[in-house]
Amino acid sequence: MRKYHAPVWNERIIMEMGHKGERGIALPSTEEGIQKNTEDSESYIPNKMIRKSLPNIPEISQPHILRHYLRLSQQTLGMALNIDLGMGTCTMKHSPLINEELVKSPYFADIHPSQDDSTIQGILEIIYKFSRYICEISGMDEFTFQPGGGALGIFTNACLIRKYHEINNDLPERNEIITTLFSHPADAACPATAGFKIITLYPNSETGLPDIEALKAAVSKHTAGLMITNPEDTGIFNPKIDEFVKIIHEAGGLCAYDQANSNALFGITRAREAGFDMCHFNIHKAFSSPHGCMGPACGAVGVRKELTEFLPVPIVTFDGSKYHLDYDRPNSIGKMREFMGNIETILRAYSWIMCMGPDGLRKVAETSIININYLVKKLVKIRGVTLAYPKQNIRLDQARFSLKELKDETDVGTDDVARRIVDFGVQEYFTSHHPWIVQEPFLPEPCETYSKEDIDYWAEIVRYICEEAQTNPEIVKTAPHNQTIKKINTKPLNDPNQWALTWRAYIKKKGKK
Numbered sequence: 001m002r003k004y005h006a007p008v009w010n011e012r013i014i015m016e017m018g019h020k021g022e023r024g025i026a027l028p029s030t031e032e033g034i035q036k037n038t039e040d041s042e043s044y045i046p047n048k049m050i051r052k053s054l055p056n057i058p059e060i061s062q063p064h065i066l067r068h069y070l071r072l073s074q075q076t077l078g079m080a081l082n083i084d085l086g087m088g089t090c091t092m093k094h095s096p097l098i099n100e101e102l103v104k105s106p107y108f109a110d111i112h113p114s115q116d117d118s119t120i121q122g123i124l125e126i127i128y129k130f131s132r133y134i135c136e137i138s139g140m141d142e143f144t145f146q147p148g149g150g151a152l153g154i155f156t157n158a159c160l161i162r163k164y165h166e167i168n169n170d171l172p173e174r175n176e177i178i179t180t181l182f183s184h185p186a187d188a189a190c191p192a193t194a195g196f197k198i199i200t201l202y203p204n205s206e207t208g209l210p211d212i213e214a215l216k217a218a219v220s221k222h223t224a225g226l227m228i229t230n231p232e233d234t235g236i237f238n239p240k241i242d243e244f245v246k247i248i249h250e251a252g253g254l255c256a257y258d259q260a261n262s263n264a265l266f267g268i269t270r271a272r273e274a275g276f277d278m279c280h281f282n283i284h285k286a287f288s289s290p291h292g293c294m295g296p297a298c299g300a301v302g303v304r305k306e307l308t309e310f311l312p313v314p315i316v317t318f319d320g321s322k323y324h325l326d327y328d329r330p331n332s333i334g335k336m337r338e339f340m341g342n343i344e345t346i347l348r349a350y351s352w353i354m355c356m357g358p359d360g361l362r363k364v365a366e367t368s369i370i371n372i373n374y375l376v377k378k379l380v381k382i383r384g385v386t387l388a389y390p391k392q393n394i395r396l397d398q399a400r401f402s403l404k405e406l407k408d409e410t411d412v413g414t415d416d417v418a419r420r421i422v423d424f425g426v427q428e429y430f431t432s433h434h435p436w437i438v439q440e441p442f443l444p445e446p447c448e449t450y451s452k453e454d455i456d457y458w459a460e461i462v463r464y465i466c467e468e469a470q471t472n473p474e475i476v477k478t479a480p481h482n483q484t485i486k487k488i489n490t491k492p493l494n495d496p497n498q499w500a501l502t503w504r505a506y507i508k509k510k511g512k513k
Helices: 032-038 062-074 098-104 121-138 150-167 186-193 212-218 241-250 305-310 343-379 404-410 414-424 452-471 473-477 503-512
Strands: 142-144 176-180 197-201 223-229 254-259 278-282 299-303 315-318 323-326
Touching: 098 343, 121 142, 121 278, 121 299, 121 315, 121 323, 121 343, 150 186, 150 223, 150 254, 150 278, 150 299, 150 305, 176 186, 186 197, 186 223, 186 254, 197 212, 212 241, 223 241, 241 254, 299 305, 343 452, 404 452, 414 452, 414 473, 452 473
Parallel strands: 176 197, 176 223, 223 254, 254 278
Antiparallel strands: 142 299, 278 299, 315 323
16 A cells, blocks of 8 residues: 655644735836826725725735645645545546646636627637537537536526426426436425425335336426436436436426536437436536536536527527627526636636547547446455445446445444545545435546556555454544544534524524524
8 A cells, every 4th residue: 555644734824824014026116107197096996995994915925825825735635646536426537737728828817708799709719619519419409608516507407497387387387396316416406496396206226226107106297397317326327218208298397417427428328319408517527627626617508499598698609700699588597697607617628628529538438437347346346345236237437335234344334434545645535415325335436537557546445444444443433544634523514503504694593592
């Protein structure tokens, strides 16, 4: 095993650093001629917008700034430092560094979204052409890139379904969305936020797939649509997905395909061929634009021609000679966020697709499938590790494993193993969304950018920790030992009375004490 120990810096926050008068850069004085022509800059600012006192910004030198952020970076694991294949559903892949040079270019970085169309023709062309590429990849007819991530993309789909039924005068009767337990949780949470009631189909205990008879029983005159992930979070592809779509269509509903994890599908299957009305991609996953700690993300939403009138505005269009931002869509659901979304994500993904080409995209999918099935073969040989739904002998992008046998034998569970794994310089793996239908789960995804050597080493770490659980369980249960922090008390995180999601909620709770 590779020796690893994280550096530990007792680092203050940046706002507590520096001294008055310390400088990181000396700005030149304004030229006399410019000063005379512009007068006092404050005269352009309304009085109500002028601060009463200067902001408390730290005054700090360049060396101290560099030390601060480099120290923080040394305490952080990421794709560029370690084998990050444990983050199932997230497709943590290598993103070519040349793409970072593109987004740092002043020709791109210095544009403003409020500029006139005529001054940003280059980036509009890239957005438009990228939309054509993923229309081809998905079979949809039009895309929006406004949503700031996968959940917002799913929420956009829910709003599109609501708008469709509103225009057809069958709201509020059609007020139910059907999803499945192993679909991404946002496929239930987002339509619920949009005002729908949620019906969840549970998996068959043998196949891990939702039962088609259960779907038929759930469909009614209240069905607004189906929002489903396929393959689900087990990595198992539903071969009857087109039948699911047909049943919903016959009932008068729409179908949204959650393709946040599309890495194993490029060039193999498309949303259109399964009959879906809309889909979404997480551009910051399979399309090789970095996650960036949950942003900048892009949950691109695509729809069939019949639904394009409902998409958020603006949409980039092309008249044969010029690109435009089209706001003239009276039935649009409006805006999901300001401006055009995180277009730096689009630029990276556009570059990646151009480099890969159609054959390269197909190779991405094929390699991803080979990698996960190779990892499955490695892990099921480890004492204490089992594969959920083993009768399904092929996984597409990821696989859900269980450490229940290890837990029963040693009292070491998946949370313990996840904490111990970081002691070997590997990022903590993803366990599972709740509820844990598969007990003591973990969900790796070795996408196409991991080598056989990477996969072998990651599997060896799991084997090593499972052996530790047999011989020295305490070292696993008290982990991590080699990381920047020790085992934390998670009880407050599981007690809603001890945390608040907003400042107002915190004040409200504090006032009750």
